[in-house]
Amino acid sequence: MIFDQVGFFVLAAVAAFAAVMMIFQRNPVNSALYLILNFFCLGGLYLTLSAQFIAMVQVLVYAGAIMVLFLFVIMLLNLGDDKHLREHLGTRMYVGIGVSIALVVELVYLFLYRSGKLAVQQSPAAAEMGTVEYIGKVLFTKFLFPFEITSLLLLAAIVGVVILAKKKIAE
Amino acid sequence: MIPLNYYLLLSAFMFCVGVLGVLVRRNAIIVFMCIELMLNSVNLTLIAFSSYLGDSTGQMLVFFVMTVAAAEAAVGLAIIIALFRNKRTVNIDEINILKW
Numbered sequence: 001m002i003f004d005q006v007g008f009f010v011l012a013a014v015a016a017f018a019a020v021m022m023i024f025q026r027n028p029v030n031s032a033l034y035l036i037l038n039f040f041c042l043g044g045l046y047l048t049l050s051a052q053f054i055a056m057v058q059v060l061v062y063a064g065a066i067m068v069l070f071l072f073v074i075m076l077l078n079l080g081d082d083k084h085l086r087e088h089l090g091t092r093m094y095v096g097i098g099v100s101i102a103l104v105v106e107l108v109y110l111f112l113y114r115s116g117k118l119a120v121q122q123s124p125a126a127a128e129m130g131t132v133e134y135i136g137k138v139l140f141t142k143f144l145f146p147f148e149i150t151s152l153l154l155l156a157a158i159v160g161v162v163i164l165a166k167k168k169i170a171e
Numbered sequence: 172m173i174p175l176n177y178y179l180l181l182s183a184f185m186f187c188v189g190v191l192g193v194l195v196r197r198n199a200i201i202v203f204m205c206i207e208l209m210l211n212s213v214n215l216t217l218i219a220f221s222s223y224l225g226d227s228t229g230q231m232l233v234f235f236v237m238t239v240a241a242a243e244a245a246v247g248l249a250i251i252i253a254l255f256r257n258k259r260t261v262n263i264d265e266i267n268i269l270k271w
Contacts, residue, residue, distance in 0.1 A: 008173050012181045019185050019208055023192040028200050035204050038185075042211055045178070049222040054233055058214075061237055066207070066244045073248045074200060077255050096194030100187045107183035111176055118179075121172035123225030130222075135230065143231050150238045157242035164249035 008048055015041035028074045032067055039063040050122065051130035178219035185212035199251050199261040203244070210240050 018038035025031040039062045046055035128134055139147055185208060192205030214233045221229025255261055 005173060008177065012177070016181065016184055016188075019188040022201075022204065022208065023188060023196065025201075028198060031201050031204055035208065038208065039211065042215060045181075045215060046218055048173070049178070049218050051218050051222060051230055051233075054214075054218060054230055057234070057237060061241060062207075062211070066241055069244060069248060070200065070204060073252060076252065077200075077261065093195050096191055099194060100191035103190055104184065104187040107187070108180060111179045111183060115176075115179075118175045119223040120174050122222050125225035126222040129225070129227045130230065134227065135234070138227050138231060139234070146231075146235060150235060153242055154238065157245055161245045161249040164246065164253050 004048065008045070011041045011044045011048070015045070029071065032070050032074060035070075036063050036067045039067065046130075049130075050126050053130055053132050053135045055130075175219055175223045179216060182212045182215040182219070185209075185215070197262050197264055199254070199263050199266070200248075202263065203247055203251070207240065207244065210236060 015038050018034045018041065022031045022034040022038065025034065039058060043055045043058040043063070046052075046058060189205045189209035189212065192208070193202050196202055196205065214236055217229040217233050217236075221227060221233075251261060254266060258266060260266070
């Protein structure tokens with residue numbers, strides 16, 4: 001079982017590294033690429049949690065579709081040069097760093113000392129829960145109504161995007 | 172086996188990095204990517220709980236969060252494009268027409 005732990009720590013380290021590097025890149029394209037790396041690592045972590053279907057969706061939808069959309073918009077806006085995007089970092093940066101560090105300390109304290117007795121190993125029932133068969137069965141029985149509402153949400157998003165991104169026809 | 176705590180700590184760290192990015196960065200697209208990062212860290216928490224408690228509801232919730240994130244990314248990027256068309260910038264300090 002040492003293999004599990006090595007896998008987890010490597011994936012977690014790369015995910016954390018990619019998240020931090022994403023913040024500190026000046027070029028948005030580099031940021032997007034680090035975010036894609038982070039999403040791949042999260043997909044691997046989902047596999048260690050025996051959630052195969054969600055891991056696949058993570059790679060396909062997030063690292064694939066959504067990040068391609070981001071990269072496409074970055075290239076469409078031609079933000080390659082950062083000259084006119086100079087970021088003024090003053091007191092706001094210190095406030096931001098302070099708030100984030102306070103949040104980290106709070107959450108770590110919460111999870112380590114205040115969370116009571118957490119499970120130490122995965123539930124044996126979780127092994128077959130991540131398969132497409134199980135997910136599909138639950139999705140179309142117990143969660144049928146939210147699933148249908150999701151289609152409405154996507155329709156509204158499509159209409160909104162078309163209206164927002166449309167060029168003004170009459171000047 | 173890996174305790175549940177480790178997943179929660181990684182998720183908390185990623186969430187806070189996302190918060191830091193939203194507060195510090197001024198490029199609207201990078202702020203947007205930080206929001207995606209925060210959504211994903213919460214997804215990791217949900218999947219971890221789902222797996223350790225043996226309850227599939229967490230995975231369903233992640234599924235719906237992903238669809239909402241896809242819709243949100245599309246609408247948000249359309250807003251950014253519309254803003255860029257009008258103001259020729261994506262620096263959120265210069266986009267202040269809602270400010271009194």
